[in-house]
Amino acid sequence: MNKQPEITAQTRKNLIDAFWSLYCEKRIEKITVKEITQKAGYNRGTFYEYFTDVYDVLEQIEQFLIPTLNELPPITMPDNNMGMPVDVFLKLYEQNSKYYSVLLSDNGDPAFASKLKNSTKPMLKQAFSRNYDLDPVEFDFILEYVLSGMIGIMSYWFRQDKILPAENLIALMYDVMENGVMKRLSR
Amino acid sequence: MNKQPEITAQTRKNLIDAFWSLYCEKRIEKITVKEITQKAGYNRGTFYEYFTDVYDVLEQIEQFLIPTLNELPPITMPDNNMGMPVDVFLKLYEQNSKYYSVLLSDNGDPAFASKLKNSTKPMLKQAFSRNYDLDPVEFDFILEYVLSGMIGIMSYWFRQDKILPAENLIALMYDVMENGVMKRLSR
DNA sequence: AATTGTCCGACAACGTGTTGTATATTTACA
């Protein structure tokens, strides 16, 4: 007999949603299986049919979020003469902001930022592969710097409730990537 | 009657050290009070004389690390005509690398990176205060970008076991801050 | 009617935080 996908998918979703509403409020350490199942309206035992752990829920959510990056690479390739596709990254961030803004916050998961960076790197490496002059080691360091900066500034943007219009943020990011931060900081 | 500082300081240190050796190996969620006290050679109850929680140990460690930033500001001010004091930041990172490299890793605490950034910002704000042209809101965004990038690249440096000489890393960071990343990425 | 998927209740084991107690060390006073 096959599974009943409609049912299990729904229960799974209910459990994930219950977990997420709790995760938005408090640290994962303080979330119990009891709380999740109570919120979702199931028995505690049912939880273990879907997840091994409370942390497993988070991992499954993250594993669902990462591939969305790799699905868009053909479009996200920087134009031949242009710089970083900051607008695409921001759009991606906004699309999944429900999860991104929390996972990348102070109460989030540092491993998620890493997963995000590591998923993006191959794409950017290929896009910039025509530059043979650059030491591949240095290249990785620069990538780590840019991606950390981008994730940092985008998270900050959300934390500040988007006080800056998206266009301004994109322009700002373009500018600091093209010309560095010093010119902008010290006249 | 006064406390016996030598004794309590030693037990506290023993407990913190035991916690840290565990924290280097696994996620904080999986660390129990029992493990810590066993490793340190104390009764489980003794732990609660010093800390309220396993997480309290981490917080106390972080609270000890943050002020070291504020103790060096007179020196860390960027020279009048120079850029970011990247060398000072790197030195600071290296001095506390035992803790920094772990706290800023995938298994670390995202809140620590925030604390680090927020402790550094006022210092940099003052250093760049002569620039009246810049919108203070934009300024904060740029700071968030640079600091995220710096922390990201320095953590990466440690993660890669410092394959790049420190001088090269400093030069690289200076360059991307002065001139941006694009010139270096795409010739 | 039989089989399998989904969910539930109960159980043992473990970890938590607290409270009362023993031992060692400091202080006060003779």
Add this chain to the structure above:
DNA sequence: TGTAAATATACAACACGTTGTCGGACAATT
């Protein structure tokens, strides 16, 4: 200076909550 009271430090035991698992009930599929 020597002794007894006071307190600091560490410990053992307790009640409670959470965890992960296992067998069974009920429903849906074939």
